[in-house]
Amino acid sequence: MSLSSTCFTSQHEEGEKKCLNSELWHACSGPLVSLPVAGSRVVYFPQGHSEQVAASTNKNVDADIPNYPGLPPQLICQLHNVTMHADAETDEVYAQMTLQPLNLQEQKDVCLVPAELGAPSKQPTNYFCKTLTASDTSTHGGFSVPRRAAEKVFPPLDYSKQPPAQELIARDLHGNEWKFRHIFRGQPKRHLLTTGWSVFVSAKRLVAGDSVIFIWNDNNQLFLGIRRANRPQTIMPSAVLSSDTMHIGLLAAAAHAAATYSRFTIFYNPRACPSDFVIPLAKYVRAMYHTQVSVGMRFRMLFETEESSVRRYMGTITAISDFDHVRWPNSNWRSVKVGWDESTAGERQPRVSLWEIEPLTTFPMYQSPYPMRLKRPWPGLPSFTGFKNGDMGIN
Amino acid sequence: MSLSSTCFTSQHEEGEKKCLNSELWHACSGPLVSLPVAGSRVVYFPQGHSEQVAASTNKNVDADIPNYPGLPPQLICQLHNVTMHADAETDEVYAQMTLQPLNLQEQKDVCLVPAELGAPSKQPTNYFCKTLTASDTSTHGGFSVPRRAAEKVFPPLDYSKQPPAQELIARDLHGNEWKFRHIFRGQPKRHLLTTGWSVFVSAKRLVAGDSVIFIWNDNNQLFLGIRRANRPQTIMPSAVLSSDTMHIGLLAAAAHAAATYSRFTIFYNPRACPSDFVIPLAKYVRAMYHTQVSVGMRFRMLFETEESSVRRYMGTITAISDFDHVRWPNSNWRSVKVGWDESTAGERQPRVSLWEIEPLTTFPMYQSPYPMRLKRPWPGLPSFTGFKNGDMGIN
DNA sequence: GTGTCGGCCGTCTGCCGACAA
């Protein structure tokens, strides 16, 4: 089952029905985001969820937030439902997930479940992403389409006409139609979107630095998405709940669900979030129990570029320790302290989680008699003797 | 100490400093809203807070929300801090309050504390509120100022000039300046705001049906606020937390604060909120223990009119019972079921709280041997023998 | 190959009194 080909029905909170294009959602989310598959088992990290709330409210976690001693740093959950959404006002993409913590018996049965690594995020093939210039967003003119992009994703123009032009119709995440006049003119010749463009810019409140994405899918449909630049303080604090109360809320909701093995609902905001906090169980198990890491080991990690593609950065593991040993002792969230080869002044986080990195096993490894943290039994799971290399079908 | 004359410093979440005009805040909040005074004692109703969250997220409380058995339906709190705020995007007014539940000893001492009824909301005297017409918001023209309003709140024009005109400078809730050309012209003559008006309309995204408020204060300063019409679904669900999680959050935050007698922070949104959920302790005590009500009794209650003034509606008490006897047994929140004389099809709520109404004691009362609910001791408070009519300085 | 500009035309903004509700 692949999410990418599915058309989701979203009920969200008001009961409206919306058919959201999955390719477009993923294009807006970025190349590194992949959603776990509904029906699979995942690991949920309240600590990471807390980071998302902190990022969304521009507020660090205070010392006032109570601990939830009964709440483990990670919950193994059944993922019942995943739906993709986009904020009606801002087009911000997010996903809603319904999770249910496994009870003790189900946790024991985990070792019998076949691997569920989740389909990798299917990035669309025929698409382009352009960061808007001052001229693109000015009222004075239209949108200058990069030549290769226009030739790749737009329907071919009839070059026998002078000038060659056509009408493009593209749908956004909400299914709204946007019409543009696509023309090839000027000296030297270039592709431009003229009529209709400024309506789109003002409706979406785009400014120079934001990006637009055009997708030509396999059904010969044109889609259109936006990705706003990381403007500081774009998301203001809600006037509904204090950020402290929100933190308490997510912790209490998770603790309640964990205690009663009942369902709870979370929102995952890939653009606001520093790291995924709901990851496939198989990915977690592979990283934690089938990967040998130690201090001094070198690794690679994927990052998104400004042009919405990926590149790898190299680094070295400098320590393995709790990120927050007061609130979240023995948590595997961001337990790996790293140094980066290219020191672009703190641009990349100094702490990562084990499942985010690729250790370079081609290099001779340091002596490491034990797989990392095997001494620490998984909370709530009696043992992991059922796991051996290859048992989960992962290599 | 009156809030109305104080200039509050708001730290909110980002540490920005903002000086918010209290008169303007109250004018935007409406004539019925009065904030309790910082330093006084108040009663906080999680049930009412829950209603605000439900109204803000357009979602009713689900059956999934766990009960917090340790959380009483009302908390007597010390109010440490009250600050007025306005949403930077929408100008929506709200207040932030820091509450601290009283410990047992402090609750016993309550009867020794002098009355704190809170200064009544000081509505500005020199102000007007106009609901915008289609012409007012159209790009075709300016703003037509009602004659009496212009003569009352705007500085007088020099009628010797032809036409009489002046420049007005008004500040909004954020302290931003807006300049308008105020001119008296036309046949017949009328007051108009021309140049500058359309910039304001588009910046605030005003539409016909919204209202504007102009205030001329005692320091000869002009202020300007807006009150949006109650458009359905204006507030969309947040993409940060599910409404269930928010509900759990406010309950858990209150329960934690009540258990540890520690401070917690809430946001009060007077426009979103059906009823105040933080009320002065003295007002609560007077209503609960010094007012005799019974089924069949007639009462009056204040409501806001469309023109931002107040009027009284009359009604009859039809029952006294728990609003939600499963989740909030023995709660005084909306415990009075009423019928309204003017049946404008469910416009007014069928349930109110005792402190919201004025029983008509001038009418002969029904036989009622006991003050309402005196049989129910106040949770956490051993007795109320210290209270007698007049002891609190209330009449 | 593409970002920005000057030129130019057409539409819409926005100020006015007329008129009617």
Added chain:
DNA sequence: TTGTCGGCAGACGGCCGACAC
């Protein structure tokens, strides 16, 4: 008294190629 309209003048939107980086 005030909401809406037609008339009109000027500002700005928006399409074009020139030009430079």
